[in-house]
Amino acid sequence: MFGFEAIIAHDGVGISVIGISIVFVGLVLLSFAVSRIHKLIELWDKKNTSYQRVKKSQQKDQKTLSVSDLTVPQDVRRASRQFKLLIEWMGEPFPLPKLLDLSRKCGLSSPHSTINEFIKCKLIIPDENGYYIWNKQLEEKRSST
Amino acid sequence: MENLLIEFLSNTGFALADYRNIIMILVGIIIIYLGVAKQYEPLLLVPIGFGMLIGNIPVIKDFGLGIYESGSFLNYVYYGVTHDIYPPLIFLGIGALTDFSTMLARPVLMLLGAAAQIGIFTTFLGALAIGFPPNEAASIGIIGGADGPTAIFLTAMLAPRLIGPIAVAAYSYMALVPVIQPPIMRLLTTRKERLIRMEEPREVSKKEKIIFPIVGFLLCCFLAPAALPLLGMLFFGNLLKECVVVERLAKTARTSLIDIVTILLGVTVGASTQADVFLTRQSIGIFALGAFSFAIATASGVIFAKIMNLFLQKKINPLIGAAGVSAVPNSARVVQMVGQKEDPTNFLLMHAMAPNISGVIGSAIAAAILWSFMSL
Numbered sequence: 001m002f003g004f005e006a007i008i009a010h011d012g013v014g015i016s017v018i019g020i021s022i023v024f025v026g027l028v029l030l031s032f033a034v035s036r037i038h039k040l041i042e043l044w045d046k047k048n049t050s051y052q053r054v055k056k057s058q059q060k061d062q063k064t065l066s067v068s069d070l071t072v073p074q075d076v077r078r079a080s081r082q083f084k085l086l087i088e089w090m091g092e093p094f095p096l097p098k099l100l101d102l103s104r105k106c107g108l109s110s111p112h113s114t115i116n117e118f119i120k121c122k123l124i125i126p127d128e129n130g131y132y133i134w135n136k137q138l139e140e141k142r143s144s145t
Numbered sequence: 146m147e148n149l150l151i152e153f154l155s156n157t158g159f160a161l162a163d164y165r166n167i168i169m170i171l172v173g174i175i176i177i178y179l180g181v182a183k184q185y186e187p188l189l190l191v192p193i194g195f196g197m198l199i200g201n202i203p204v205i206k207d208f209g210l211g212i213y214e215s216g217s218f219l220n221y222v223y224y225g226v227t228h229d230i231y232p233p234l235i236f237l238g239i240g241a242l243t244d245f246s247t248m249l250a251r252p253v254l255m256l257l258g259a260a261a262q263i264g265i266f267t268t269f270l271g272a273l274a275i276g277f278p279p280n281e282a283a284s285i286g287i288i289g290g291a292d293g294p295t296a297i298f299l300t301a302m303l304a305p306r307l308i309g310p311i312a313v314a315a316y317s318y319m320a321l322v323p324v325i326q327p328p329i330m331r332l333l334t335t336r337k338e339r340l341i342r343m344e345e346p347r348e349v350s351k352k353e354k355i356i357f358p359i360v361g362f363l364l365c366c367f368l369a370p371a372a373l374p375l376l377g378m379l380f381f382g383n384l385l386k387e388c389v390v391v392e393r394l395a396k397t398a399r400t401s402l403i404d405i406v407t408i409l410l411g412v413t414v415g416a417s418t419q420a421d422v423f424l425t426r427q428s429i430g431i432f433a434l435g436a437f438s439f440a441i442a443t444a445s446g447v448i449f450a451k452i453m454n455l456f457l458q459k460k461i462n463p464l465i466g467a468a469g470v471s472a473v474p475n476s477a478r479v480v481q482m483v484g485q486k487e488d489p490t491n492f493l494l495m496h497a498m499a500p501n502i503s504g505v506i507g508s509a510i511a512a513a514i515l516w517s518f519m520s521l
Contacts, residue, residue, distance in 0.1 A: 007274055015518050023510050024259045025368070
């Protein structure tokens with residue numbers, strides 16, 4: 001068999017058309033994928049950078065928190081004197097529920113939120129045994145400024 | 146004693162040779178000459194040419210000397226050709242040698258590598274039309290991919306008896322790229338088009354270069370799994386090169402390994418062209434179709450580049466379309482040469498490398514498709 005007859009008999013046109021189409025599809029897909037790679041890398045790098053930036057700012061926040069003795073609100077400072085007296089009377093280390101209970105009995109205003117504020121600004125810190133202590137160092141630093 | 150001498154003389158090559166051996170030896174010498182004096186792909190043509198000399202020394206049959214006689218040295222080495230061992234190893238070396246940066250910088254140029262594969266399928270139709278069975282027609286068509294290892298890979302699968310003529314045709318035309326392509330390129334382009342300057346490719350990051358072989362491999366092999374041996378090795382070789390941490394392996398792949406395999410492949414492919422197997426009417430047909438395939442592939446690349454220019458804002462020099470016919474890096478060099486004839490300050494080489502490399506990928510996919518279709 002020769003000529004067009006042979007091509008038709010062996011489905012030559014079909015094979016050629018499908019064949020070249022698959023080659024094109026393959027390289028078009030690859031070309032598309034390749035054109036996206038650098039954009040994805042850029043995106044990934046950006047994500048990493050912004051993550052690091054957030055992390056850095058968090059660390060910065062923590063740092064400022066550690067010296068937050070300088071920015072303890074006035075009302076908390078005032079309350080701290082009263083609470084300090086209570087803690088001295090209770091003795092250190094002390095359990096938080098006992099401090100809360102005692103402050104209620106003494107009629108101190110909003111003891112729950114005040115104790116929370118103390119913990120936030122690290123005026124009261126955990127002693128790693130489930131009790132709490134009064135942060136004298138922080139208080140000294142604060143009074144020196 | 147006289148009988149012994151007569152018997153010995155009757156077994157010498159002088160007594161056994163016929164005119165076909167002499168023709169093939171002359172062809173071998175011409176191929177060595179082209180490799181040495183003209184430096185057309187010397188790394189391939191010198192081993193192939195010498196292999197032709199080896200294969201065409203007339204020897205007594207069943208003496209265990211010929212490449213087609215089982216147990217002979219050449220037959221053992223030829224095993225790597227007939228069982229598709231050498232082509233993937235060559236691809237490994239090519240992968241470890243090739244820098245994909247320009248292709249990654251401007252991926253749209255990969256389409257030129259696809260366009261050039263039109264030559265494969267057109268020649269497949271031509272071979273069917275002149276009476277070759279489909280499996281042989283597919284093997285002949287792949288010559289247009291201008292990729293020797295791919296041509297051997299597919300022929301070993303589909304038409305092992307044609308390995309000799311197809312491999313020699315593929316490598317000869319690859320070597321003759323500087324002769325075949327320029328007239329076609331000039332014919333299909335205007336001077337204005339040949340003068341087009343292309344913009345500098347962007348810088349490609351190391352991360353991109355490392356990710357590409359993995360993405361490329363997965364994508365291509367999911368699409369055409371039959372390309373696994375060739376593309377698997379190509380992308381693996383490239384990953385070795387780009388990831389830097391296995392420099393020793395990459396160096397071996399791109400130097401010693403590819404050199405050893407090229408020697409074995411070249412010599413055995415050359416030796417497989419024994420006159421009685423090679424000098425047939427079919428071989429003439431294969432050579433004629435191979436040239437046709439090459440011409441069509443070159444023309445398709447150039448024309449497709451011109452079509453792309455209709456849609457692209459930043460025009461591309463259509464000459465680089467001719468580099469879509471694999472033949473790394475010869476056809477890219479030809480693009481550079483033709484471009485510089487018009488404007489000596491226009492450097493197209495690195496731009497031409499993009500379609501050139503995508504042509505390698507494209508021809509491997511085309512081979513996989515043809516193999517799949519013929520196996521169905």
